[in-house]
Amino acid sequence: xxxxxxxxxxxxxxxxxxxxxxxxxxxxxxxxxxxxxxxxxxxxxxxxxxxxxxxxxxxxxxxxxxxxxxxxxxxxxxxxxxxxxxxxxxxxxxxxxxxxxxxxxxxxxxxxxxxxxxxxxxxxxxxxxxxxxxxxxxxxxxxxxxxxxxxxxxxxxxxxxxxxxxxxxxxxxxxxxxxxxxxxxxxxxxxxxxxxxxxxxxxxxxxxxxxxxxxxxxxxxxxxxxxxxxxxxxxxxxxxxxxxxxxxxxxxxxxxxxxxxxxxxxxxxxxxxxxxxxxxxxxxxxxxxxxxxxxxxxxxxxxxxxxxxxxxxxxxxxxxxxxxxxxxxxxxxxxxxxxxxxxxxxxxxxxxx
Amino acid sequence: xxxxxxxxxxxxxxxxxxxxxxxxxxxxxxxxxxxxxxxxxxxxxxxxxxxxxxxxxxxxxxxxxxxxxxxxxxxxxxxxxxxxxxxxxxxxxxxxxxxxxxxxxxxxxxxxxxxxxxxxxxxxxxxxxxxxxxxxxxxxxxxxxxxxxxxxxxxxxxxxxxxxxxxxxxxxxxxxxxxxxxxxxxxxxxxxxxxxxxxxxxxxxxxxxxxxxxxxxxxxxxxxxxxxxxxxxxxxxxxxxxxxxxxxxxxxxxxxxxxxxxxxxxxxxxxxxxxxxxxxxxxxxxxxxxxxxxxxxxxxxxxxxxxxxxxxxxxxxxxxxxxxxxxxxxxxxxxxx
Ligand SMILES: Nc1ncnc2c1ncn2[C@@H]1O[C@H](COP(=O)(O)OP(=O)(O)OP(=O)(O)O)[C@@H](O)[C@H]1O
Ligand code: SF4
Ligand SMILES: [Mg+2]
Numbered sequence: 001x002x003x004x005x006x007x008x009x010x011x012x013x014x015x016x017x018x019x020x021x022x023x024x025x026x027x028x029x030x031x032x033x034x035x036x037x038x039x040x041x042x043x044x045x046x047x048x049x050x051x052x053x054x055x056x057x058x059x060x061x062x063x064x065x066x067x068x069x070x071x072x073x074x075x076x077x078x079x080x081x082x083x084x085x086x087x088x089x090x091x092x093x094x095x096x097x098x099x100x101x102x103x104x105x106x107x108x109x110x111x112x113x114x115x116x117x118x119x120x121x122x123x124x125x126x127x128x129x130x131x132x133x134x135x136x137x138x139x140x141x142x143x144x145x146x147x148x149x150x151x152x153x154x155x156x157x158x159x160x161x162x163x164x165x166x167x168x169x170x171x172x173x174x175x176x177x178x179x180x181x182x183x184x185x186x187x188x189x190x191x192x193x194x195x196x197x198x199x200x201x202x203x204x205x206x207x208x209x210x211x212x213x214x215x216x217x218x219x220x221x222x223x224x225x226x227x228x229x230x231x232x233x234x235x236x237x238x239x240x241x242x243x244x245x246x247x248x249x250x251x252x253x254x255x256x257x258x259x260x261x262x263x264x265x266x267x268x269x270x271x272x273x274x275x276x277x278x279x280x281x282x283x284x285x286x287x288x289x290x291x292x293x294x295x296x297x298x299x300x301x302x303x304x305x306x307x308x309x310x311x312x313x314x315x316x317x318x319x320x321x322x323x324x325x326x327x328x329x330x331x332x333x334x335x336x337x338x339x340x341x342x343x344x345x346x347x348x349x350x351x352x353x
Numbered sequence: 354x355x356x357x358x359x360x361x362x363x364x365x366x367x368x369x370x371x372x373x374x375x376x377x378x379x380x381x382x383x384x385x386x387x388x389x390x391x392x393x394x395x396x397x398x399x400x401x402x403x404x405x406x407x408x409x410x411x412x413x414x415x416x417x418x419x420x421x422x423x424x425x426x427x428x429x430x431x432x433x434x435x436x437x438x439x440x441x442x443x444x445x446x447x448x449x450x451x452x453x454x455x456x457x458x459x460x461x462x463x464x465x466x467x468x469x470x471x472x473x474x475x476x477x478x479x480x481x482x483x484x485x486x487x488x489x490x491x492x493x494x495x496x497x498x499x500x501x502x503x504x505x506x507x508x509x510x511x512x513x514x515x516x517x518x519x520x521x522x523x524x525x526x527x528x529x530x531x532x533x534x535x536x537x538x539x540x541x542x543x544x545x546x547x548x549x550x551x552x553x554x555x556x557x558x559x560x561x562x563x564x565x566x567x568x569x570x571x572x573x574x575x576x577x578x579x580x581x582x583x584x585x586x587x588x589x590x591x592x593x594x595x596x597x598x599x600x601x602x603x604x605x606x607x608x609x610x611x612x613x614x615x616x617x618x619x620x621x622x623x624x625x626x627x628x629x630x631x632x633x634x635x636x637x638x639x640x641x642x643x644x645x646x647x648x649x650x651x652x653x654x655x656x657x658x659x660x661x662x663x664x665x666x667x668x669x670x671x672x673x674x675x676x677x678x679x680x681x682x683x684x685x686x687x688x689x690x
Contacts, residue, residue: 088597090593090596092588092593093481118596118599121597121598121599122598129597134590134591135593136594137594137595138591138687139608139611139685148600148604149598152598152599152601153599182687195594
């Protein structure tokens with residue numbers, strides 16, 4: 001199925017995969033996506049009309065190459081979806097990129113003219129949204145929605161056949177029937193698969209998948225992720241996979257970034273980060289997975305309130321919750337290369353000698 | 354939608370409609386019977402007690418209230434609202450003669466007001482907080498708060514008296530012409546059908562000011578409503594997702610409009626209903642002689658039968674509008690099926 005789908009598209013020459021998973025990217029070839037110190041704030045006004053700023057992204061940096069799946073994890077409200085929207089220029093009016101840059105294939109996305117960016121979106125840049133049921137156009141049947149994405153970017157022929165093949169490839173049974181369904185007639189899992197099909201239909205170079213498998217049962221989840229992995233292999237697509245599920249990260253991602261309060265606190269190869277987590281927050285995150293809780297017999301941690309974005313503490317934002325917190329943590333944590341090889345931002349991580 | 358569900362839907366809506374009409378029937382009856390005895394007024398100050406008594410008998414006011422209601426309900430359901438106490442002609446005939454004038458006024462006014470209101474509302478949402486949005490917000494508020502009769506008089510003052518662009522507000526046709534033969538009841542169309550262009554033109558000119566009044570009254574809240582709906586749509590997940598797919602701006606705007614359409618239709622239905630009352634005042638100001646004018650005169654004169662006929666006709670109009678709105682929403686909104 002995958003092979004058949006790929007014959008339809010005129011894929012740009014894939015860059016050779018010079019960089020292996022996890023190795024620092026110091027190689028001359030620039031990565032497909034580079035996010036540099038990205039800062040996004042929500043600007044609003046309070047009752048007295050004084051400006052209020054929610055510092056939602058506070059310097060997010062990472063890069064992502066063709067043929068690679070980068071996991072992005074972190075608790076709810078950490079800014080994972082916002083990172084995706086900031087990269088793709090899909091912020092709502094109250095949110096604004098106030099610093100940093102986004103480079104896709106050598107072009108600045110954050111300063112690109114809206115029309116030029118719009119031409120990239122849906123074709124070379126694809127998004128699997130976190131909430132498919134409210135994101136699909138409520139008044140248009142599913143098939144025609146996919147059809148217009150394809151037609152708009154690629155025009156014409158055999159579009160319907162391709163839509164049906166796409167729907168089948170994401171594990172939608174009886175695609176002919178679903179083709180004519182309205183979004184509200186779909187179950188959550190079915191809508192989820194539809195937006196995955198929509199994202200893949202034009203063979204994007206970069207796919208940002210925001211919790212693409214919530215609402216799918218385990219079999220379908222595996223099927224969909226295997227499909228993505230196959231495309232990453234065959235079509236050299238790059239994937240930013242946002243998820244809560246560290247099991248998925250372990251199985252499908254080559255690298256993983258851990259996010260807290262709008263910052264990446266640790267990033268590196270999956271084996272490094274998951275086996276030898278360096279940052280206290282990553283450790284807490286891993287300790288709180290259902291499997292680990294079962295192993296250790298520990299009580300699940302109480303859900304601490306997310307940090308107040310309107311008044312983040314200076315220095316390390318994790319300070320209030322961190323068991324290792326010391327005075328120094330009130331200043332910006334340094335970038336440390338941990339012994340296992342990954343990068344962490346913390347005062348207490350011992351650097352590799 | 355399967356035929357069975359549709360039939361059931363229709364049956365349910367018609368039942369509600371019938372209950373509503375029945376309630377209005379009772380209300381109109383009570384409303385009129387509970388007001389002070391009008392016979393003394395009708396009969397005039399010189400009438401003797403015997404004459405008054407005879408009049409009461411003639412009007413059926415000597416029977417018990419329950420009896421009066423049964424007679425009233427039976428006749429009203431058969432379309433017989435009795436005769437006007439003033440003109441002595443059957444109320445139904447008088448209403449049927451005048452209804453087309455009001456309908457013509459309302460249709461043009463609502464159509465113009467809705468088109469303008471929707472267009473401005475959408476633009477205001479697209480340029481949120483820009484100067485267009487600010488200006489139209491003030492205008493909408495002004496149109497919303499200006500009293501109807503004052504608006505009518507203001508229009509006459511400006512466009513007839515000062516600028517002399519519009520004819521005086523003296524009815525549906527310039528006194529220079531005689532009415533064209535009755536076909537639709539609209540002088541514009543009937544004039545055209547009769548090949549009398551000058552009659553049609555004069556009738557159209559007479560329509561302009563009252564239609565504009567209704568359009569203003571209709572557009573003002575529509576702007577506000579459509580702006581709010583469009584802003585919601587613009588902030589919605591599906592528009593963001595549409596942008597994520599690189600859909601062109603024109604298609605996204607169409608999507609916004611289409612997604613606002615069902616609530617707009619509902620809103621315009623409500624507007625239409627509330628404008629039925631407002632129209633009466635406009636008709637009065639412009640001596641229109643339509644249904645609203647008739648109803649208002651009947652209320653002022655205490656002509657019970659005419660008032661009842663008028664109110665019941667309005668109620669039936671409203672029920673029909675609500676039914677039509679439901680059907681349209683059903684047709685354009687897949688989630689309602
Ligand atoms: N209008 C707004 N004003 C202020 N803060 C906002 C606004 N909208 C969102 N936020 C904040 O932005 C932060 C980022 O949210 P985001 O949706 O990216 O989280 P997430 O990591 O995707 O979480 P989840 O796992 O629940 O999807 C959240 O903490 C949220 O409270
Ligand atoms: S910098 Fe300090 S507070 Fe932050 S995670 Fe490290 S030890 Fe904890
Ligand atoms: Mg999210």
